Structures are given as C-alpha cells and as structure tokens.
Amino acid sequence: MDLVKLLLVLLSVLIVVVPIVGVLYIYRDNLSGLILPPQINNLLQGNQTLPSIQPPQPTGSPQYNPQTGAYSLSFTYTNPLDTPITITNLQGQVKATDYNIILGNVTLSQPLTLQPHQTANINTAGTIDPNAVSQIKAQNPSATSVAVSLEKVSVTAGGVSLQVGEISNVGQIPLGGP
C-alpha cells in the first residue's frame, strides 16, 4: 500500500512541478515575459502607445433661434479604439464668456455608436434662457452677439465618463433684436 501512496505523492509533485518547469524553460531567455504579455512589453518599450482619450471638439458655429431659444452645437469625435464605442452622454453649460453668465445647457440628442477609428459629428441641443439674454442686453445694450464657452462638460463614451473643466470659444450666438 506504500507503493500506492508513493505513486500518488509522485503524481502530486509532477502535477505541480512539470508545468512550472516547462514555462520557466520556455521563457528562460525572457523571464519578464512570464508576467508581462507582449502587448504590455511593447508599451513599456515605446513600440506601442495607448489610444489617446480626448474630449470631443466643437465644430462649426452654434445655431441659435432667438424666438424659441433653441440652441444647438456640434462636436466632432474620433473613436481611438479598435472596438466600437457608444457615446451615451455629452452635456455642458453654455456660458457667455465675457459676461460670466450661464445661458443654458446642451445635451446629446441621442446615443451614438462609433465604429473603430470612425470620426463622426455629434449634435447637442438645448435652450438658452431668455432672462440670461436680457441680462446681457441690460449690461450692454449695443451687443449684437456674445461669445460662448462650455463649462462643466461631461462625456460618457465606451462606459468611460470624462469630466472636462471648460471648452472655451465654441463660437458666437446672436442676441437678436431689442
């Protein structure tokens, strides 16, 4: 019966030792490769870079309807990844830059899926507060337009949420008649 026990102990040792010795032998010239896969090794050696996560960039001119207060702003964004990502949120506060007055908010109209490395325009829409416009006109009756920037911009893409402080100089919006 000691033979059975001996064989079982030998089996236990072989089960543990053979795989370890095998992998050490395979990676004997590159021990770091045991814990660093080639992709991470390439990153560390500078042969490969991580995709750059950048916020969407405003494009074109904002559209504003003084009668209805409707405001829209377009962004352009490129998916830096090799997998599709869905932009489920893009929002920010519209601020009159020179007057430091919050005019309103814009949000993403509908979720948008970008294929790998696809560039697409993203449309956001919102409403400008007429009281804020009146406030600007009261401060500067001769102003016909106002420069706007976006504050508290947040983007959710691919399940990652980015909180960007401010995107300045997204364009001008007309103030309309008195």
Added chain:
Amino acid sequence: MKINMFGVVAGVLTLVVLAVSFFMPWWTLIVGENLLVVNASPVNTTFGALGAGFRLPLISALNLISALGLAASGLILLVYSFLPARPYSKHLLGFAYRKPLYILVGFIVGLVVSVFVVASFGVSLPLFGSKTVTLSNNLAFGATISVVAVAGFGLPFYLAILAVAFCLAARMYHSHITIHTEEPLGVEV
C-alpha cells in the same frame, strides 16, 4: 459491494467543473464598455484590454496545474468510490478529496489578493457587483475620468463549491464505510 455515493457524485462534479471551467469563467470583471475584461478561473484565465486579448504565461502554468489536479482528483475519486474498502482506498481518497478544496480556496485567495494589490495603486475594483472607479487624469486638459466596473461569479464557481462539499462528504462517509466493514472480534464468518 460498498460504494461511496458521495464520492461518485464528487468525482463526477469535479470532472464537470473542470470541463465547464474551460468555457465559462468562475469570475468576470468588465470595466467600461469592454475596455478591460478579465475572465478568471483556475483552469483558464484570459485578459482583454481595448479589444485585444492576452494571457499571462505564469498564470497559464498555474491554470495547467489546476486542470491536471482537478482531472486527477475527479478520476481517482471515481476509482476510490467503487473500491472504498480496499487497504489503499484511504490513500486514493486522501489524494483526491483535498485538491478541489485547495484549488477553490487558492482561487478565492488569489482573487482577493489581486484586488487588494490593484487597490494599493489607487484603483478600487469590485469583487462582485458594480462600482464606479474614478481616476485623476493629469493630462493637458485636466479631465477627471471615471468608469463603471462590474464583477461577478459565474455558475462554475458555485458548481465548484458544490463539488468541494461532496468531496468533504465523501471523506466523512468513508469513515462510516470503514467502521461498518470492520469485522467484530470473535465472530466467525
């Protein structure tokens, strides 16, 4: 002929766990929209980052050890279960019933340690459930990045717990079998 039915079930379950674990992970972690995916089990652990999949050779070696251990354990448990009263049966049982338990405990300990090690780098990942992981990003535009991480245990994990339970039951039942197969002194057969 005495049969240790707990051992039979334990042996079959162990082999089923081994087979299922190659295709279904015991534990899964998904960060964001599949930006980072970890599918972990003692016999097959894979990682995916930004759409690219990879394995760590050292972990693959540990996976092989676990796979061989589960296979040997399941087969020897089945052999033992039909020959529980032989003189060498206790050695077969002793070899086989512990391995699924060691592998299960080792997996859980490894998982917990890994999560703690990652947490020491400032990234708090969940063991189960979902959690929002926030990273301070010192890139030029000064953004703060947060991402939802979801983790959970799969069916093979719970099957493994069941297999370990039956392994322990087989060990306890072995004592019952051996007591009742001993011939009392002075009784002629």
